[in-house]
């Protein structure tokens with residue numbers, strides 16, 4: 316089947332509880348969660364600020380629909396919008412990353428009056444009919460075709476091909492500022508700037524899918540802030556509620572004005588927005604994005620020193636790290652989990668992805684490096700130990 320058997324299939328480890336960067340199995344073994352459970356726990360598992368906010372909210376008011384103003388939603392809204400680049404002034408909460416992208420594509424069509432979407436090779440935007448249409452991998456798409464949407468794919472990172480693809484019919488260009496699932500691909504300098512210029516000239520919407528890159532992981536709250544490019548629509552989910560199911564879409568005024576009618580029953584529910592507010596406030600107040608930048612540099616340096624020629628490349632930004640292996644990533648992920656109590660994720664056939672909680676310290680980073688050394692470069696490891 317797919318190369319995701321190991322991550323989406325059943326892992327033979329029953330998880331009982333989580334604490335910071337660790338997951339504990341039913342037999343009491345501690346695992347370093349270097350996948351942060353798909354980047355969903357930037358503050359680590361069961362962070363007290365989030366747990367307290369959620370517990371307090373679920374007891375007071377579990378749900379009321381979004382037509383009623385509720386403090387937790389207003390707090391989350393203000394914190395989310397304030398965390399995004401200037402120019403993104405309104406937001407909408409949903410339930411997942413897929414749903415955030417689905418909304419983004421709808422908003423772009425309605426605000427521009429156009430319908431064509433330009434997306435990138437190796438992109439992953441989700442699995443509903445519209446988001447899936449903008450996703451690259453055939454194995455995800457083929458059985459479900461025809462999908463919704465007129466999508467043109469261009470090679471990720473190629474400014475010339477992007478320039479050739481964007482025209483007056485383009486409703487949106489949708490890009491991950493760094494591709495996650497597609498293999499932790501960092502675009503060349505100037506690529507996102509080019510996407511910005513092209514969409515502006517064509518009156519199209521620039522959509523940045525920050526479902527995986529967002530929430531401080533790359534050293535800024537949002538990866539687009541690292542390059543100073545502000546999209547028209549920014550989508551996110553995964554870490555937004557530190558494990559609670561919630562997505563968000565932040566937009567410029569011209570998108571909000573032309574967004575048309577779109578909503579969802581659970582949009583901005585009190586419990587998930589309590590989690591959003593607690594997560595964003597803690598990340599910002601305690602400056603975890605800056606910590607992620609420093610720890611990312613440290614981790615990448617140690618990985619390069621330890622793995623050396625045994626891997627093709629270590630790449631990424633902050634604590635969004637991809638290791639291009641010389642062999643299959645699934646086997647390496649399995650070995651790390653079963654024999655070294657480290658949980659990492661494959662991103663494609665030969666790339667191992669590390670997305671640890673932003674709160675890891677040097678000791679935990681060293682634990683990751685040691686485990687990887689033992690699995691990927693066992694001889695190098697033996698030499699340093701003797």
Ligand SMILES: *Cc1c(COP(=O)(O)O)cnc(C)c1O
Nearest residue numbers: 411412413439440441526527552
């Ligand atoms: C995970 C992911 C999605 C889909 O998010 P879900 O919450 O699983 O629907 C979309 N885009 C990117 C970049 C992702 O990493």
